[in-house]
Amino acid sequence: MLLTCADVRKTFGSAVVLDGLDLSVDEHEVVALIGASGSGKSTLLRCINLLTEVDDGTITLDGEDITNPKINPDVVRRKIGLVFQSYNLFPHMTVLDNITLAPVKVHGKPPAAARELAMEWLNRVGLADKSGSYPDGLSGGQQQRVAIVRALVNSPRLLLLDEVTSALDPELVGEVLTMIRDLKGDGMTMILATHEMGFARQVADRVAFLDNGRVLEQGPPAQVLGDPVEARTRQFLARIIEAGRL
Structure with a gap:
């Protein structure tokens, strides 16, 4: 595995944002993170990039524990690209x-x-x-x-994309999604937090549904988006469908 997040925990005051989250990403894999606002998607990406310090758990990149306090964050960030919605x-x-x-x-x-x-x-x-x-x-x-x-x-060995189309006018979304699709064709390893369910279905190798700071369900896009196992995933997707975003 290129990246492994094991039992990652993060709180801000009394708010638990990541609650023992586990996620692994293989080299050349594209993983789409979906979930309601506040489910932990952006915080997870910031923890992987070491912009936010985890409270507990480990994040391993290329076999190295990058949450080790002795690690130089600047050296780690040479291997990880992070793109924000702004x-x-x-x-x-x-x-x-x-x-x-x-x-x-x-x-x-x-x-x-x-x-x-x-x-x-x-x-x-x-x-x-x-x-x-x-x-x-x-x-x-x-x-x-x-x-x-x-x-x-x-x-970078890993590219993190945090809602990179959410600030765009609808007619401009396509050109960014085309670029990401091309990067997938090049074999770029990516984790993308997105509300674009149709795009997640097209480009992701795996979709992970986050709820209350944990990966509640994950699997191939056709399964998670088309025939989810968990009731909470079905509830979330029903709201997405009602909003016309799937």
């Missing part, structure tokens, strides 16, 4: 500068090499002509694709 691009920097900032300043990559790799990715996602543009000159879909490229230029 693009978090620096508005005063061009697209190219946004993408190359971390490789050069944090990881010590030569500027010319960083720019070359950034341009390769921008060309691939159809944004090479936007390299000199500033974020406010881009559409939401373009900004989100730039944010994903920024995570990819460090060649």
Whole structure:
């Protein structure tokens, strides 16, 4: 397994957000996390990326316990890309500068090499002509694709995507989902928290339904989304269907 979360617990004050959560992800696998708001999806991704410290349990990446206090988080984050629903691009920097900032300043990559790799990715996602543009000159879909490229230029072993389409207008969602589908074709290992059930059905190898901080049910998309075993999963999906999102 590339990633293993074992009995992971996280509380914020009296609120239990992750309650002994277990999840494993194999290399080249795409796992979609679904569940109601507050079920723990975003917190789990932040714990995996070490932005949030777990209270108990272990997270193992490539066989190494990354929740060990002696671990350098910056070293771990070189292997993990995290993309948020808000693009978090620096508005005063061009697209190219946004993408190359971390490789050069944090990881010590030569500027010319960083720019070359950034341009390769921008060309691939159809944004090479936007390299000199500033974020406010881009559409939401373009900004989100730039944010994903920024995570990819460090060649991560694992890509975490936290509701990356939720802030987009409906007509812009498709271009981001196409990019993620292409990454799956490349064999990128991904965990994506999403409310896009149709997309989860198409792109995920496995769907994990989170409820009250635990993985209540998981399996192939056709099974979890089409014929769930747990009553709580059926209840959640019924509400999704009522809202026209499945």
